[in-house]
Amino acid sequence: MAVPPLRPRAELLYHYYSEFDAFGLIKAYSRTDLEPTPEVMTNFLGAMVPPRIHPPMLEKMVGKIEPIPNPGNWHADIAEWGSALQTVERASDSYCIVELGCGWGCWLLNMGVAAQSRGLKVNLVGIEGDTEHLANARDVLQMNGFSNDEVQLHHGIAAATSGQAIFPDASARKRTWGGQAIFDADADTLARAQADPDVQVLDCMTLEDLGGGAAIDLLHIDIQGAEGSYVKGNAEQMDRYVKHVLIGTHSRIIEGQLFEHFLARGWRLEMERPAITPLLDGRPVTRIDGVQFWSNPALVKQHDTKDDTRGNA
Template identity: 40%
Template structure:
């Protein structure tokens, strides 16, 4: 039965909407919300209105459904995210504008989503590219920085975390400088475009094409016909002489420089944030770069790609003693043919007590 804005068969839209508020949100409706939902019932029918309640941030905070709430933290990521809202954000043609005011050319960067011309609510529990644990961790690094904010994003893609943390830093009155390392030439161009779109001048960023690694050397990185078609491309490290010969002839791979952390940090005395998302190479990078991490990096946000990596990084940084885990959400997986297959990356946020 379709319930209109008027009483039908003993039911009234206002009564039904009020019942939804009490059952799902544990409160009486406010006048504005009640009027808006009754109007929506009248225009679209009850089914459409009922579906809006579980998708609301208010309901998410009460019910906490789904795996993105499966985090452990020493701070409140929801409150942290809300504290960094860009209240002046507004729509940008052919872009999606997130909660922090960052405009993203989704049509170019992720055309399969078709999410242009939208101003986003808070990413609670997640938005189209990251969840609140990762947002919360990155924003904690901004909060812990001083008057300036310097960060590096390893595997920067379209420059997601460079843009978001720079936007949050500027809103907090801090001067940002961001560094991006990326193996895909097209994705590096996406980063350049997005930084320009969001008002970050060339003097405040540095982009490096190569593969982030613990040591210098050469790696082979997959090519793709259209940038943005595939994300999460994994490089080939430590190829044998025979593999090197084959890969150099393969037009589907580019031979790239391996960029070590000392080169990324360069002459910056401190990185306020190091964001690592390098498709399974994060354990080796952290283990083999622990000395410079200890001396020069104040905060690490790392995307993990298996439960094994989750545990390895916790073991490495916990044993060091100077690093404290602030937030962790494990990766989660499906089971295929008796083996786990990672479906969603995990995330960890660590701060360096030496700073």
């Protein structure tokens, strides 16, 4: 039985709830002085992305300026773009982003470009288990003019505690371990994994390891279903160091767990678009990840109160 087709994507992605004018913020950061660059796509912020990052979408956009996302572009929607840009808008002097599961460096790149447009010093920190993605992130950030002093990229797994985890090897022809990291494996399982060419055994890094105890303007979390356990395991560090958390949620169950966790610790929810989950044989199937954007009142003193009424209809 196939998953039923979704309603039009635009209709679904407009159903967000926000305490600030997310689309207005996107428009405010959209540059009007951009010129196309051959062999790459240039987005509305001025970030350049080579087509190899996602050929099906980007090859047809080479040498063009991508319009602002309304309601989304090839990788994110208004809810995520607006939330991320809100963290740049609130920064002063410097801007630090830590991206968990950074892939090709999407949010490091885009928020780094946005922060530099405001004259902020940047610190771009990413962790990724896939070596091919990590190499792309390094190349794309260098292409966009970020220096080695501004970028820290780690080959590893974001986790609540130190140790080792098992992760698929991107070069393997088959992925017998699935697409998620396996944590807390015993010694025998780790030994078998070390000998398995289809997987890697990677070091786990906590938030303290990645951030070094410095203030973090944006912690972006997209770790394929492990977001609930991550925020619980790093709760104290997040309370002390993290101003904003932007999470790509992978199920409605996880969304409920995150509500319970952050509200109990006094965080403030400023953007929410639920995961889009059509039904298959009586069960929800996540087709488009959700978005939650939380701010830490202990570190973020000012909040915009203007409602964005999109999605309230």
